[in-house]
Amino acid sequence: METAERLIRSTQRLLWERGYVGTSPKAIQRDADAGQGSMYHHFSGKAELARTAIERSGTELRAAAEEQFAGPGTATERITLYLARDRDVLRGCRIGRLTADPDVLADPVLRAPVADTFAWLRTRLAEIIAEGKRNGEYPDRLDPDRTAATVAAVLQGGYVLARAAGDDAPFELAVQGLVDLLRGVT
Amino acid sequence: METAERLIRSTQRLLWERGYVGTSPKAIQRDADAGQGSMYHHFSGKAELARTAIERSGTELRAAAEEQFAGPGTATERITLYLARDRDVLRGCRIGRLTADPDVLADPVLRAPVADTFAWLRTRLAEIIAEGKRNGEYPDRLDPDRTAATVAAVLQGGYVLARAAGDDAPFELAVQGLVDLLRGVT
DNA sequence: GTCTATAGCGAGATAGAC
DNA sequence: GTCTATCTCGCTATAGAC
Numbered sequence: 001m002e003t004a005e006r007l008i009r010s011t012q013r014l015l016w017e018r019g020y021v022g023t024s025p026k027a028i029q030r031d032a033d034a035g036q037g038s039m040y041h042h043f044s045g046k047a048e049l050a051r052t053a054i055e056r057s058g059t060e061l062r063a064a065a066e067e068q069f070a071g072p073g074t075a076t077e078r079i080t081l082y083l084a085r086d087r088d089v090l091r092g093c094r095i096g097r098l099t100a101d102p103d104v105l106a107d108p109v110l111r112a113p114v115a116d117t118f119a120w121l122r123t124r125l126a127e128i129i130a131e132g133k134r135n136g137e138y139p140d141r142l143d144p145d146r147t148a149a150t151v152a153a154v155l156q157g158g159y160v161l162a163r164a165a166g167d168d169a170p171f172e173l174a175v176q177g178l179v180d181l182l183r184g185v186t
Numbered sequence: 187m188e189t190a191e192r193l194i195r196s197t198q199r200l201l202w203e204r205g206y207v208g209t210s211p212k213a214i215q216r217d218a219d220a221g222q223g224s225m226y227h228h229f230s231g232k233a234e235l236a237r238t239a240i241e242r243s244g245t246e247l248r249a250a251a252e253e254q255f256a257g258p259g260t261a262t263e264r265i266t267l268y269l270a271r272d273r274d275v276l277r278g279c280r281i282g283r284l285t286a287d288p289d290v291l292a293d294p295v296l297r298a299p300v301a302d303t304f305a306w307l308r309t310r311l312a313e314i315i316a317e318g319k320r321n322g323e324y325p326d327r328l329d330p331d332r333t334a335a336t337v338a339a340v341l342q343g344g345y346v347l348a349r350a351a352g353d354d355a356p357f358e359l360a361v362q363g364l365v366d367l368l369r370g371v372t
Numbered sequence: 373g374t375c376t377a378t379a380g381c382g383a384g385a386t387a388g389a390c
Numbered sequence: 391g392t393c394t395a396t397c398t399c400g401c402t403a404t405a406g407a408c
Contacts, residue, residue, distance in 0.1 A: 150363030153343030177336030
């Protein structure tokens with residue numbers, strides 16, 4: 001693999017694990033098996049590398065989600081499939097994690113892909129829920145935007161609870177609790 | 187206020203804003219208006235100061251939550267009151283934020299108060315939901331542990347979505363969506 | 373493209389004076 | 391209890407050779 005590509009993937013991984021503040025150029029170089037000069041040849045510095053890595057992660061997250069969203073099945077089925085998809089729960093969300101990083105939120109260039117990814121996710125979930133309403137799966141009074149935000153929040157919050165506990169269980173509970181509510185809503 | 191107390195409160199604030207990795211002893215001293223020697227006289231170092239600050243924040247979080255939980259009203263009313271309580275949404279959760287910090291999760295001493303706080307919260311919410319079932323507010327098939335995890339997750343995830351958007355709105359949507367589901371569940 | 377050398381700075385802690 | 395001096399280390403970047 002080319003050096004630039006290795007640098008990007010290493011940055012994605014380290015950003016996921018340790019965030020922006022906790023990730024040093026040196027650590028990226030070590031992980032990517034690239035020299036100092038090599039890194040600064042391909043990228044202007046830590047910020048540009050992070051920008052590239054975050055944008056890449058956002059694109060990958062959308063593609064992965066769309067696999068479940070675009071499939072067959074009712075709205076609840078597709079949402080359940082998305083939530084219960086095989087996930088490395090204890091590693092958390094690559095994008096959501098970055099919202100804890102003040103330096104990411106403070107830099108519009110780094111923040112944009114984070115904001116865009118969640119904006120897309122909520123919109124997409126709202127579409128699916130609106131479909132569910134049209135098919136009579138959900139009652140008329142169910143608000144798609146609200147429910148979409150709730151679904152996205154359970155996912156992100158599930159990661160937080162699981163990481164706090166050091167165990168997948170709270171994540172699975174939170175997801176099951178939401179699915180129960182979606183199935184039982186009148 | 188005494189120096190030790192100022193140091194603890196400054197650490198609480200900085201941990202909230204910047205996390206463990208992003209918070210330096212020097213920054214704490216500056217914020218607390220305490221000298222280097224003063225800090226190392228009262229605490230053995232960054233880790234012990236952080237431990238004290240995290241434990242304090244956990245205790246405060248419980249007390250604040252219990253204010254809504256112990257009040258009058260139905261289960262849904264008390265949960266709604268808790269979720270919709272006046273919060274500085276864009277600052278996020280002082281405890282939940284720490285789950286993004288690998289150094290906190292790796293150290294059992296720092297991690298314990300984080301794990302304990304969320305364990306308490308989920309237990310407490312499950313009790314309230316179980317009460318709701320006994321009072322006929324919720325159907326028999328509603329699982330208190332699952333639902334409690336969902337409620338806690340919506341809160342934590344709501345913060346993530348709001349911080350990503352730079353706007354309280356997604357948090358409010360997620361909370362409203364959950365309350366709608368709790369009210370509509372049969 | 374990749375390397376090594378170097379720089380300026382802050383992190384985190386210790387030592388010993390007052 | 392608090393102060394200043396000092397230490398070692400790693401961060402982030404630049405310079406210039408190869």
